[in-house]
Amino acid sequence: MPTETFFNLPKEKQQRILDAAKKEFSRASLKDASIANVIKDAEIPRGSFYQYFKDKEDLYYYYFQTVRHDGHRYLISSIQQAKGDLFQGFEEYFAWMVPEIFVGDHALFYKNVFTNMDYHGFRRVAPHLEKNSEACQDKQLAHKKHQKDLLDAIDRSTLKVADDHELHLLLQLVMHTLFTTIADGYRRVLMDGSYDIEQINRNFESKVNWLKNGARKEQDE
Structure with a gap:
């Protein structure tokens, strides 16, 4: 900082x-x-x-x-509007952010962020998903409040999570899925020179559905 x-x-x-x-x-x-x-x-x-x-x-x-200053607030709002449904909230959040990322004023910056991101970069751009923060005291307090607000917005009764640790793991998984879907969209731009926001949204929806329901088909009895 x-x-x-x-x-x-x-x-x-x-x-x-x-x-x-x-x-x-x-x-x-x-x-x-x-x-x-x-x-x-x-x-x-x-x-x-x-x-x-x-x-x-x-x-x-x-x-x-500074560019993404309202992103965390919108994520919480999306989950709250979905009545605590984590996955529906993330889908709403993703649909809101994708046009901004691909065609907004900062599209070139985002392209460099998402096509060059590693684990360290993920921790820096999504600090509210980390359990520990290396920031100064004021930032640590803000970090803890962001975490609490996010966790409080989620209806845990619909999830197979035993405690805060498992919920953090699930949040990290969904956020990683979100970031890699965006990165894949930018790689498609590099390959084809174009992108399809509707297809990018469908790709994320499919991944979220696999997380929600599993990818294995039920065997006929």
């Missing part, structure tokens, strides 16, 4: 840095992105950058959180 020094900057300067981050991280993956380009476009000295962020990864994941 940014330092207090960053948050003390004028809003215009903060936004200039975030605009530079958007440009660079939309151009290249985290691995290939250049801090020099961010510094140049933001018109700040290199030394100042490291007063604001630990490194380019710190900026990258902070930028992601």
Whole structure:
């Protein structure tokens, strides 16, 4: 996360840095992105950058959180509107986020996020699914509240989970399924130069149905 020094900057300067981050991280993956380009476009000295962020990864994941600031809230709302049905809530959440990711203002950035994500990246973009947080105390409190709100929204009586640990495992599984479905959609773009949002939604729906009901057919007696 940014330092207090960053948050003390004028809003215009903060936004200039975030605009530079958007440009660079939309151009290249985290691995290939250049801090020099961010510094140049933001018109700040290199030394100042490291007063604001630990490194380019710190900026990258902070930028992601600013872009997706309302995503966690919408996920909880979707589950609540589905009367606690975890899977129906995720399907609603997925349908809401896919157009934004593929055709929204940040589509190029999302393409680089989802086509280059590893386990470490998953933990950083979905921290509310992790049981432990390495953030500062204020962020840890927010992290715990996000977790509680999410867990409280779910009707556990419909799920085969024994405790919070198993519910976390299930949430991670569904979120991994969501992320890999998006990544597969972007790989299709790279192969064919096009995408089909309806097909991407159907793919996710099929995967969720397998999670809900199992993929094995019942044998005839």
